[in-house]
Amino acid sequence: MLKRGATQVLRAAKSRASSSSLSTTVPSRLTAACAAGARWSAGSRRTAASAAALKTHEDAAELLFQALPPILPDDLPIVSADERRVAIGWDTRTWSRFHNIWLRDHCRCPKCFHPVTKQRLVNTFEIPADISPMKVEAKFEGLEVHWPETERHISLYPWNWLQQTSYDPKIAPKTERKEKILWGSQILQSPPTVTYYEVMSDDYGVYKWLSNIDCFGFSFVSDVPVTMEATEKLAQRIGFIRETQYGKFWEFTSDLSKGDTAYTTMALGPHTDNTYFTDPCGLQLFHLLSHDGDGGATLLVDGFYVASILKELDPNAYELLSNIPIPAHAAGEAGALYRPSPPGGYPVLTHDRVSDALAQVRWNNDDRSAMSHLDPYVVEDWYNAIRAWQRLLTSPDSEYWVQLKPGTAVVIDNHRVLHGRSAFDGKRRMCGAYIGVDEYTSRLAVLTEKYRLGRGTKADDGSAPARSVWSPAL
Structure with a gap:
């Protein structure tokens, strides 16, 4: 297994006489357990x-x-x-x-x-x-x-x-250990879904919802009242809504009221949001309120699934995407100029420093800044790597297209699942929110303690188990 490190990547690039190519043949698979580990x-x-x-x-x-x-x-x-x-x-x-x-x-x-x-x-x-x-x-x-x-x-x-x-x-x-299920286009046969009533009724419904997101990277919520107020309350069942330059709980349509192509009728390729932030949002919620035209289908792609294929077919490309940082910007508003800290940015693929497991995907080619920091020996290899990555992201095997309808919301893990849309006409109203990754993981951890682990003793008011000082989270 190749070690991730700029020195190793550069040395490998210098030693290659020509850039490696990636076969266009993509293996077809519905689901795969990641980080399975050895058998006991x-x-x-x-x-x-x-x-x-x-x-x-x-x-x-x-x-x-x-x-x-x-x-x-x-x-x-x-x-x-x-x-x-x-x-x-x-x-x-x-x-x-x-x-x-x-x-x-x-x-x-x-x-x-x-x-x-x-x-x-x-x-x-x-x-x-x-x-x-x-x-x-x-x-x-x-x-x-x-x-x-x-x-x-x-x-x-x-x-x-x-x-x-x-x-x-x-x-x-x-x-x-909870396994994550990697998926491709066949997820359309049985996508993870909970009902609005389940989520709003009690915490077990929230636990079921967040467990779907933890396992699959996204989850639909059906039977949502078609109002901004009901959708905002849905988001708040997870935690605090994160306010950004787009507002707190936002509504958008194709009026270019914000300096971002999301506020147009243009098609958007698979991407994650907030690559220009040091800390991109953890979850993103969308709810289509109305659409009086055609098009505008929603695209979802499991970045972990695509990364696993890239690692198998082109490990050199995988290493480059795991090491070379990409600077990004949000500069469409005169009163704002966002760049990550440090401004050199972060790699497309980020790994857990302890387990070495893939932990985050951050990719938005549209928001990418000038790659002026590239070593001349890796320029061509890097472009070949992102081309291979994009080819797999847009493979029919990877793409899950769904036409959202009013009353069905979707929440995606912005650190794993990329989203996009097809071009559309007419007026299309969408509302949604960002939720920080720490709020999401904290809420899931507390509900996991309550419903799955069953650790600890009842608190004084008898409402929930008291957290033990020997909790594995501590």
């Missing part, structure tokens, strides 16, 4: 062979997916310690090692971690660099560590939390 294997029972566990493994950072045995009162993990680390044997083949200073820093007793605010109270910088536990013991509730401090201090770390946070090696249980 059945774990053996634990034994006391712990001496070798404290040795450093060459593959310590490798992510392991193991079916770990359950923690039973008569079959607890084996624990051992030395002057630097504590080792935990989950079974004969799977061990976790935690540095002493890491464990002390992550104590979550009420003195070290505020049970209400969920903020660290322990002074990390007062922990001795060479701290070593006086005693470690396996309890049914978790790992108990006795620390050599002036006042007696005992930390207790739940076993499941230690498995989730294990870093040497990573053994994250797969049960917590």
